[in-house]
Amino acid sequence: MEDPPLLQRCYFSSFLLVLVIQGLLVNGARSEVYTVGDSEGWDTGIDYGVWSHNYNFSTGDILIFKYVKSQHNVYEVTESTYRSCNSSSGVLDAYDTGSDRVTLKEARKHWFICDVGGHCLGGMRFGIDVSRGSTNGSPHGGAPSLQAQPPPSTPDGPDTNNNGSSKLKSAGPRGWTLLFCIVAWVRLVDLFPK
Numbered sequence: 001m002e003d004p005p006l007l008q009r010c011y012f013s014s015f016l017l018v019l020v021i022q023g024l025l026v027n028g029a030r031s032e033v034y035t036v037g038d039s040e041g042w043d044t045g046i047d048y049g050v051w052s053h054n055y056n057f058s059t060g061d062i063l064i065f066k067y068v069k070s071q072h073n074v075y076e077v078t079e080s081t082y083r084s085c086n087s088s089s090g091v092l093d094a095y096d097t098g099s100d101r102v103t104l105k106e107a108r109k110h111w112f113i114c115d116v117g118g119h120c121l122g123g124m125r126f127g128i129d130v131s132r133g134s135t136n137g138s139p140h141g142g143a144p145s146l147q148a149q150p151p152p153s154t155p156d157g158p159d160t161n162n163n164g165s166s167k168l169k170s171a172g173p174r175g176w177t178l179l180f181c182i183v184a185w186v187r188l189v190d191l192f193p194k
């Protein structure tokens with residue numbers, strides 16, 4: 001049975017809407033805020049390798065560096081600068097307010113150091129691997145799984161349903177789909193007002 005073109009377009013728009021909702025759930029609702037060093041903050045004498053291994057970071061998460069202003073600072077650097085602690089090059093961003101918020105926007109490795117005299121070589125540095133916000137969010141726990149429901153089975157064998165009710169049943173879901181599609185179109189127009 002061929003679907004009319006309008007209905008086909010509506011199936012597609014419904015699919016898009018589901019993607020938008022899923023994107024909002026994954027990237028919006030599940031971002032986390034991490035205080036670097038937890039209660040100890042950003043300071044000397046702390047093993048940030050141990051700290052960073054306690055968490056899995058995703059895009060949209062936020063790092064907060066807490067320290068006494070002018071005693072430390074925060075540089076986001078390249079890997080080679082992280083390894084050498086030589087900040088004459090490879091500095092991507094610099095913060096020095098004492099309460100710096102860094103949003104992890106990109107899915108890649110991020111490297112942070114303190115550039116105040118010798119602190120980087122002394123251990124005030126760490127690297128984290130930021131993954132794209134995804135549905136395998138084990139660190140956040142209890143992620144709602146948005147697995148696609150299997151389509152309602154339509155009996156096509158002569159043995160399963162002999163009373164001819166399948167034709168009647170098929171009209172119902174299509175009507176609902178059409179209604180849902182109209183709502184989906186309205187929502188999509190609202191979301192993308194171009």
Ligand SMILES: [Cu+2]
Nearest residue numbers: 072114116119
């Ligand atoms: Cu420092």
